[in-house]
Amino acid sequence: MKLYSNPFSPNCRKVHALIKHLGLNVENETVDLMKGAQNEPAYMAINPNAKVPALVDGQTKIWESNAILAYLASKQDTKLWPKNSDRYQILQWMNWEACHFAPAVSKLIGQYIFAPLRGNQPDQAIIDQGLADFRKYAAVANGQLESTQFLAGDQLTIADLSVGVWLSYAEVCKLPLNEFTHLKRWWHDLQAVKGGTELAAPKM
Ligand SMILES: N[C@@H](CCC(=O)N[C@@H](CS)C(=O)NCC(=O)O)C(=O)O
Numbered sequence: 001m002k003l004y005s006n007p008f009s010p011n012c013r014k015v016h017a018l019i020k021h022l023g024l025n026v027e028n029e030t031v032d033l034m035k036g037a038q039n040e041p042a043y044m045a046i047n048p049n050a051k052v053p054a055l056v057d058g059q060t061k062i063w064e065s066n067a068i069l070a071y072l073a074s075k076q077d078t079k080l081w082p083k084n085s086d087r088y089q090i091l092q093w094m095n096w097e098a099c100h101f102a103p104a105v106s107k108l109i110g111q112y113i114f115a116p117l118r119g120n121q122p123d124q125a126i127i128d129q130g131l132a133d134f135r136k137y138a139a140v141a142n143g144q145l146e147s148t149q150f151l152a153g154d155q156l157t158i159a160d161l162s163v164g165v166w167l168s169y170a171e172v173c174k175l176p177l178n179e180f181t182h183l184k185r186w187w188h189d190l191q192a193v194k195g196g197t198e199l200a201a202p203k204m
Contacts, residue, residue, distance in 0.1 A: 001057040002027045003068075004046065007202050009033070010102075011065035012053040014165040014199065018069055018158060021195030022076055026055075066094040069158040079155050089152040093159035097166075101141070104133035105166040108173035113204060131176070138180045145182035149189070156193055164190040168201040 003019070003026050005012035019026050031037045031052050038050045047054035047063040054063045055071065062071050073081035081090065107130030111122035141163065144151060151159045167187040170177050177184045190196050 001025070001055060001072075002029060004029050004031050004043065004052055004054045004056075006031050006033050006052050008204070009052050010165040010168065010201070011051075013168070013201075014161045015053050015055075015065055015068050015072070017161045017165070017195040017198035018072055018080070019195070020198050021080070021161075021193065022073070022078060024072060024075060026072070064098075066098060066158075066162055069094070069162060073158050080158050082157075086152065090157045090159045093151045093157075094162045096137075096140075097159070097163045100133070100137045101163055101166060104130055104137055105169055105173065105175070106130075107133065108175070109169055112169075112173045117204070130173075134175060135179070138175075138177075138183055141186075142180040142183040145186045150186070156190075160186075160190055161195075161199070165199045168199050172201065 001024075003012075003015060005015065005028060007013070007030070016028075018024075031043060033052065037043060038047075038052060043054075044050055046056060046061050049063060051063070053065050053068055054061065055068045056062075057071075060071075062068050070081055077083075081087065107126055111127050111130065115122045141151065148154055150156050151163060164187060167175065167177070167183075169175065170187070177187070191199065
């Protein structure tokens, strides 16, 4: 199996965390996003969205990081992606991540990381909107984590890796984590699980 990824991509780091957690044998190829390698026809034949990550396993090509998490976890009999109806809570949190939580934090990443890289001033209106979105959705996860150790219950699942990686931007994006005690506790616990250090954002 081969994963196409980039260390600066949170969607890739969640996959690397799972690979390390399960000890899977997956070759890695770095896609140089700064040089536009994601737009090369050979790469777009794997992921027509021109984004990382993407996984190739024989004839199977998969894109979308949450689908890749589920695919890779299915290679083992693991509680991270159980073969029973507990899956639906996990799917719920992974869809929530893609639709709500990741876009909220991405607004802040855009302003705190990419705007300065492009020589632009951060746009305060976008920061304010990103913070409002973050607070709205962080409260949802915080409410869940008040009564369970992990998002889908008391067992670590792929949903935790999917959602948790966004908190690796807590410092640089000034996420108000102190307002969400249970979320903060969970993020602390998550970094300590096997493979959890892969979630950390590299210094730019
Ligand atoms: N929903 C997709 C998002 C993929 C995505 O946006 N990847 C970013 C890096 S985190 C990317 O490849 N950006 C490069 C580009 O858009 O040119 C997933 O979860 O895999």
